[in-house]
Amino acid sequence: MQLLLGPDETAPVAGRFGYRSDRPYEVEVTFLSRGRPLSTWLFARDLLLGGLYDEVGEGDVRVWPLRRPGEAGRVHLALSTDDSVCELSVRATELTAWLEQTVAIVPPGHEGAHLDVDAHLARLFAGKC
Numbered sequence: 001m002q003l004l005l006g007p008d009e010t011a012p013v014a015g016r017f018g019y020r021s022d023r024p025y026e027v028e029v030t031f032l033s034r035g036r037p038l039s040t041w042l043f044a045r046d047l048l049l050g051g052l053y054d055e056v057g058e059g060d061v062r063v064w065p066l067r068r069p070g071e072a073g074r075v076h077l078a079l080s081t082d083d084s085v086c087e088l089s090v091r092a093t094e095l096t097a098w099l100e101q102t103v104a105i106v107p108p109g110h111e112g113a114h115l116d117v118d119a120h121l122a123r124l125f126a127g128k129c
Contacts, residue, residue, distance in 0.1 A: 004076075004087040013088060019045070019102045024111035027102070041079060049099055049108065051075055052092065065092060 002010040014032040027048055030040045043061060050056035051063025052075060062078040073092035078085055106114050
């Protein structure tokens with residue numbers, strides 16, 4: 001993954017993508033520094049899947065593909081907070097391969113079969129969310 005610093009300037013960023021079938025709608029990305037978690041963001045899996053082909057998202061997270069002649073395709077992620085924007089890019093082939101693994105675990109449209117709504121509601125009402 002790369003942090004975009006300017007038009008032609010980038011810096012490598014370590015990120016770990018995670019997916020759990022009991023939380024089928026979300027993808028977790030943990031950004032690392034020296035092997036230690038620095039920040040974690042949750043994304044809708046559908047947002048990343050859509051961002052492989054089109055510009056998607058609004059508000060805090062936007063995702064879009066970028067293809068330049070002679071270069072490997074990349075997927076860009078813009079993460080916004082109240083006072084800043086961070087733009088990252090990841091190789092499209094790597095993100096696509098990883099997302100295909102999540103789709104093999106829980107196909108799009110079948111997330112509800114893997115979601116235990118009663119357990120999530122019980123955690124919410126117990127104040128453990």
